[in-house]
Each structure stands twice: as structure tokens, then as C-alpha cells.
Amino acid sequence: xxxxxxxxxxxxxxxxxxxxxxxxxxxxxxxxxxxxxxxxxxxxxxxxxxxxxxxxxxxxxxxxxxxxxxxxxxxxxxxxxxxxxxxxxxxxxxxxxxxxxxxxxxxxxxxxxxxxxxxxxxxxxxxxxxxxxxxxxxxxxxxxxxxxxxxxxxxxxxxxxxxxxxxxxxxxxxxxxxxxxxxxxxxxxxxxxxxxxxxxxxxxxxxxxxxxxxxxxxxxxxxxxxxxxxxxxxxxxxxxxxxxxxxxxxxxxxxxxxxxxxxxxxxxxxxxxxxxxxxxxxxxxxxxxxxxxxxxxxxxxxxxxxxxxxxxxxxxxxxxxxxxxxxxxxxxxxxxxxxxxxxxxxxxxxxxxxxxxxxxxxxxxxxxxxxxxxxxxxxxxxxxxxxxxxxxxxxxxxxxxxxxxxxxxxxxxxxxx
Numbered sequence: 001x002x003x004x005x006x007x008x009x010x011x012x013x014x015x016x017x018x019x020x021x022x023x024x025x026x027x028x029x030x031x032x033x034x035x036x037x038x039x040x041x042x043x044x045x046x047x048x049x050x051x052x053x054x055x056x057x058x059x060x061x062x063x064x065x066x067x068x069x070x071x072x073x074x075x076x077x078x079x080x081x082x083x084x085x086x087x088x089x090x091x092x093x094x095x096x097x098x099x100x101x102x103x104x105x106x107x108x109x110x111x112x113x114x115x116x117x118x119x120x121x122x123x124x125x126x127x128x129x130x131x132x133x134x135x136x137x138x139x140x141x142x143x144x145x146x147x148x149x150x151x152x153x154x155x156x157x158x159x160x161x162x163x164x165x166x167x168x169x170x171x172x173x174x175x176x177x178x179x180x181x182x183x184x185x186x187x188x189x190x191x192x193x194x195x196x197x198x199x200x201x202x203x204x205x206x207x208x209x210x211x212x213x214x215x216x217x218x219x220x221x222x223x224x225x226x227x228x229x230x231x232x233x234x235x236x237x238x239x240x241x242x243x244x245x246x247x248x249x250x251x252x253x254x255x256x257x258x259x260x261x262x263x264x265x266x267x268x269x270x271x272x273x274x275x276x277x278x279x280x281x282x283x284x285x286x287x288x289x290x291x292x293x294x295x296x297x298x299x300x301x302x303x304x305x306x307x308x309x310x311x312x313x314x315x316x317x318x319x320x321x322x323x324x325x326x327x328x329x330x331x332x333x334x335x336x337x338x339x340x341x342x343x344x345x346x347x348x349x350x351x352x353x354x355x356x357x358x359x360x361x362x363x364x365x366x367x368x369x370x371x372x373x374x375x376x377x378x379x380x381x382x383x384x385x386x387x388x389x390x391x392x393x394x395x396x397x398x399x400x401x402x403x404x405x406x407x408x409x410x411x412x413x414x415x416x417x
Contacts, residue, residue: 068396069375069403070411073382074389075358077321077416080310082353085332088297090345095301097308102301106345107253108338110269111245112289117233119281121224129178129185129217131158131210133192137166139205145194151176151208153190158214166206174208178217185217225284227277234271237288242266245292257296262331263347264294293336295345302327306353317360321416324356358416359387370403370410378403 088104095102133151137143145164150157158176166172178185192208245266250259270289275281306327310320332348370378375393382391395401403410 067400067404068409068411069400070394070396070413071378071382072392072394072413072415073361074391074415075361076387076389077324077356077358079324079354079356080313082306082309082351084309084351084353086305086349086351088295088345088347088349090295090343095305095308097305097312100305102297102305104295104297104345104347105253105257106293106295106336106338106343107249108291108293108343109245109249109252110289110291111241111248112270112287113237113241113244114285114287115233115237115240116283116285117229117236118283119223119225119229119275121226121229122221123224123280125218125220125222125280126181127216127218128181129158129183129187129214130175131212131214132173132175133158133208133210134171134173135164135166135206135208136171137168137206139202140168142167143202143206145174150179150195151192152195153192153210154187156185156187157195158185158192178214181217182219183217185214187214189213222280223282225275225277225279225281229284230273230275230277230286233273233284233286234288237286238268238290241288241290242292245290249292249294253296256300257298258302259294259296260331260347263296263334263336264292265334265336266290266292293338293343293345295334295336295347302329306351306355310353310355310357314357318357319360321356321358323416325353326355327351327353356416358414361385361387361412361414366412371405373403374401375403 086100089101090104090106092101092103143166145160147163148159150159157179159179160174160176164172164174189210189212194206197203197206253259269291272287275284307320329349329351332350334347336345382388
């Protein structure tokens with residue numbers, strides 16, 4: 001039995017489909033362009049309407065939620081000048097405006113040091129050589145040498161300065177001095193005979209020996225310490241110690257406090273020199289100890305006193321222009337006392353200070369008075385204000401013509417330049 005094979009679609013239906021496709025109208029290029037242009041115009045109109053709506057909405061939002069008025073005011077200022085005397089006292093802890101006293105802090109310390117200096121004086125010097133010899137007695141009886149007994153060595157004669165007794169088979173150390181001045185008597189260690197015993201049996205049994213050179217024989221110029229040397233050295237050492245003490249105190253006090261050089265008191269506690277005036281020496285040493293004390297005060301306390309003093313003389317609605325504040329002072333007197341149990345100090349200051357004073361016109365009451373006023377009315381109000389130099393009003397957004405009801409949206413800024 002044969003099978004029939006059919007297409008998916010019956011032949012008749014396929015033919016019909018082909019016929020429909022053949023009859024579909026073709027869209028020309030011109031029609032396509034016209035259709036595209038129509039769609040663009042529609043989109044542009046919708047975008048324009050949307051943009052305009054956003055602008056209107058944004059403007060309304062800014063007007064009601066972000067609007068703000070800033071009024072920049074240049075207030076009229078007056079300059080006040082003052083001269084006052086105040087006291088810095090180490091015994092108080094807080095400033096006293098009525099008594100015109102500010103607290104101070106007492107500092108005291110001692111330092112010491114020594115320093116070597118060169119002498120500048122010159123003198124003519126003649127000196128005899130001196131030294132020590134050991135005198136031996138090898139004779140069978142004791143030997144006594146009288147003052148000025150002579151000892152001879154290398155043709156140079158030396159004499160004793162004291163009476164000497166030497167037992168049998170013993171010795172004694174004796175100081176001798178040359179009979180003449182000059183360096184030629186500075187002889188090396190030698191053996192000495194006693195010319196006074198020549199012809200006596202003791203001559204060879206009693207003799208002397210030196211074990212170190214004779215020294216000090218001199219004729220010429222020598223260095224000498226003068227009183228001027230001592231005075232200048234003392235002055236130099238004192239100045240050095242004063243500077244060191246000053247720097248030490250300044251570092252100890254630190255920043256924020258006023259350290260007045262003229263309020264510093266320094267005195268010598270101890271002083272010692274290794275030589276006296278007129279003494280022969282090329283160098284000499286001075287040792288010194290000094291005590292330093294002073295009274296300092298805090299710069300902030302002085303500034304607070306000045307501000308409080310100015311505020312006490314102006315009205316409540318006036319303020320000090322901080323940048324204009326000028327303070328100058330000079331030292332009047334110093335009184336510093338200290339002992340083992342108490343340290344106390346007072347200094348008097350001559351103050352000169354000045355500042356610009358302006359009215360504070362940024363308060364809430366003023367903002368309330370300006371509510372709902374037009375910007376023109378606000379301009380006129382400030383121009384007629386007796387304490388205003390000039391103003392500038394800035395509004396945002398730009399179309400605002402009135403001061404907002406909400407006082408938080410009104411900013412009054414003082415320009416003090």
C-alpha cells in the first residue's frame with residue numbers, strides 16, 4: 001500500500017500566503033524620514049515639557065527649602081585708648097580688676113662656675129735659686145751648722161736659712177738659697193762641700209748632696225696679676241653666669257609667660273680668686289656663685305585684664321574688635337624678697353592699650369524685626385542705622401525680594417576689615 005507524503009502546509013494555503021506577501025505595500029524612504037521626524041518632534045516636546053517642569057519644581061523647592069538671605073554689615077567703630085598702672089603679685093592666684101592686680105609666679109635659682117684668666121701685668125723680677133740638699137755627717141762627733149752656712153758646688157755658693165744639727169752617722173735635709181740672683185744658679189743635682197770646714201778634719205766627712213735641680217734663679221720680666229685683671233675677670237665671669245642663669249630661667253618658665261629682663265635681680269653669693277693683686281702668675285682662676293630671682297606673669301592674664309577693663313566701660317551691645325587690640329607696657333618698679341621660708345615678689349607695670357569697639361547687630365531681635373520686609377526696605381533700614389557704615393545684601397535664589405519668615409534663613413555677617 002503506497003503512502004502519501006504531504007508538506008507541512010497544504011498547497012493551497014501556501015499559495016495564499018505567497019499571495020498575501022506579494023500584496024504587502026512597500027514604505028518609501030521619504031515616508032521613513034517623515035515618520036522619524038514626527039517621532040523626534042514628539043520626543044522633543046515631551047523633553048521640553050519635562051525640563052520646564054523640573055525647573056519650575058526645582059525653583060519652588062529652592063524658594064521654600066533652600067532660600068537664604070545674607071546681609072553683610074560694616075559696623076561703625078570707635079577707638080578707645082587707655083593708660084593704667086597695674087601690679088603683678090606672686091601672692092594672689094586670680095586677677096583682680098577692682099584692685100588692678102594680676103597673678104605672678106616667683107622664680108629663684110643659684111648657679112656657680114669657675115674660669116681661668118690670663119694676667120696682663122709685667123714686672124721686673126730678680127730672684128735667687130733655691131733647693132734642698134741632704135747633709136751627711138760621717139764624722140765621729142755630732143755636727144751643728146749655723147744659719148748662713150755655705151755650700152759650694154760647680155763654683156756656685158748657696159747658704160742655709162736655719163740652724164741645723166746632724167747626729168753622728170746621720171743626715172738632715174736642709175733648704176739652701178743662692179748668694180746671688182740669676183738663672184746660672186739653677187744647677188743640676190750636685191755634691192756640695194762646706195767651705196767653712198776647710199782645714200778641719202770634718203771637711204771630707206761632712207758634705208751635702210742634691211737630688212733635684214736648684215730652681216728659681218731669674219733676672220728679667222715676669223707676668224703679674226694686677227687689680228685691673230681681677231676686676232675685669234670678675235666682671236666677665238659675672239656676666240657669663242648672669243646670661244646662663246637668665247637662659248636657664250627662661251627655659252624653665254617656658255612659653256605663654258612674660259619674662260622681663262629688667263625685672264631680673266642677680267647677686268653674687270660667693271667669690272674666690274686663686275691669686276691676689278700684685279702676685280706673680282701667668283694665669284689665675286676665679287670661682288663664683290650667684291643667685292637669680294624674678295617674677296613673671298602670664299600673657300593671657302594681662303590680655304584678660306585689658307579686655308575686662310574695656311568691657312567694664314562700654315555698653316552691653318558693644319564688642320571689642322579682637323584683631324585691633326594693642327597692648328604695650330613698661331616696668332615701673334620691682335620688689336623681690338626671698339629667704340629660707342618665704343619667697344614674695346611684686347612688680348608695677350605701666351600699661352598703654354587701645355581697641356576698636358563696634359556694636360553687635362547680629363542678634364535674633366534684629367532678625368525678627370526684618371521678617372517679611374522687602375530687600376529695599378531692609379537696605380533703607382540699615383542705611384539709616386546710626387551704627388552701620390555700609391551693607392551688602394546677597395539673596396539666594398536671585399529672585400527673592402523679601403526677608404524670609406524663618407529667621408534661620410537670614411544670616412547677618414559683620415565685616416570688621
